[in-house]
Amino acid sequence: MEPQGVVLLGSSRQNSRPKSIQIVDLLAQREYINLIILEKEFTLMSDNYDDKSVSVGSPQVASNRMLGAYSQLKEAILQGAFTPGSRVSQVMIAEQLGLSRTPVREALRLIEKEGLISCERGRQVVISNTSMADLDELYALRIKLDTTTVRMSVLHLTDEDITEMEDCLAIMGANDPSENYLEFDEAHRQFHMIAIQSAGARHIQYSTQLNEHAERYRRIYIGQTSSYDRSRFEHEAILAACRKRDAESVAWLLAEHYARIALIITAQVEPQFEPRLVRSAVAIALEGRPGSTCEHNVEMQAAEVDILRRPKGGSTSAVKTGKGSKS
Structure with missing residues (x-):
């Protein structure tokens, strides 16, 4: 249960969209x-x-x-x-x-x-300017925080929570983000927040803020039809794992979902940038996943967006690793 007086506006499930004030500097x-x-x-x-x-x-x-x-x-x-x-x-x-x-x-x-x-x-x-360095840090933080959180919070999901997630997914499916972005994004934000809402007020506030800030970059990603279709499949897989209260699977699926979005946006906007923070975060989040190694999963993420990095001539542009900066 949320502490009284902390998330008074955003915690009401009768509201279609959270309205709580978000705070980055929790030390203030x-x-x-x-x-x-x-x-x-x-x-x-x-x-x-x-x-x-x-x-x-x-x-x-x-x-x-x-x-x-x-x-x-x-x-x-x-x-x-x-x-x-x-x-x-x-x-x-x-x-x-x-x-x-x-x-x-x-x-x-x-x-x-x-x-x-x-x-x-x-x-x-x-x-404030947007940048690939900011996106790299933003999505790395989302991977670290949300995957750690769902490993606990998913175990406490109620049947009502699952129904709400299903409703959010239905709204997302009924609204093409290229035409009805606001309706889609409200449901999308809420879908991800339901899975972590039992973690406590501070987790919710910080995660909500990271989710909101990601909107500045998600609009780039939504423009890719094939990427949107893949995201719909990923959201369905996350929901299926939540129904089973399979917290580990939810964490792994969420890490891959966030990482793929960040990598695709980077490939579209600034292909020479190496998102080392995201790669490091997803490698840690996928540790212990049966059937594959962390290195394999990270390489699969890179291979999926490799085609987006290719110039018209068909050759693959070189991407420096481990520097976290422009080449």
Whole structure:
């Protein structure tokens, strides 16, 4: 059971999409406690919205506005509404969201902690750049955290959890991501979160944030029809293993799923980059898998995307290993 007051908004299964505030810097205890207080106020505001005693200028309304600004602005960044590396003024952001500058300023402070933006003097906001080095680190962290987590959490899945995962998979199948990306991605995020939701609030928060940040790169991957078809098969295999409460198989399948996405995106965007962190993470995650060695699985991942690295002439481009940088 989740600790009371920690993931108040995101833990409700009646909501189709998690709304909890995500925090990268878990060591910033003061900020963490402040967010818990804000979420409690937001919940009270939602429950007592028609209460005449709640004034427009109350702290409850202020926290509601800040959380609304946070949600809207963060989604805009993740969905690519702002070009990575671009500069945007706080005034322009406030005008676009239809909010006053104070909730926008507080929302930007939280988003900056997640690494999606940096704030400069003169109230300028710089949208963080995307890069293959960032993708390599992001997916390596997802592999390490989520595969370790599911080895415990899958054992505690309920029949209701499995039904929810099936529903998510049905929504994903009914929505072509090239046409209905938002509907697809909401179900996709939730599908992966259900499997780890019994791990505890901190695991959920950090994993959710990594999942959200991956959206900036997933849009590249979704454009590959054959890759999308393969992902659908992988999601079905993960669900089948969850039905059996086969935690080890879920961990292995998840590691391969994440690694393949990262490798394909890298091959499409910057073929000369070597994602050494992802390769190392998936090799560790697949240790002990019967019938094959870790080295074999890593090489299979490389072979699967090799065709994407080939120039029009048909020869395979050289990829340096072990450097983790551009060749």
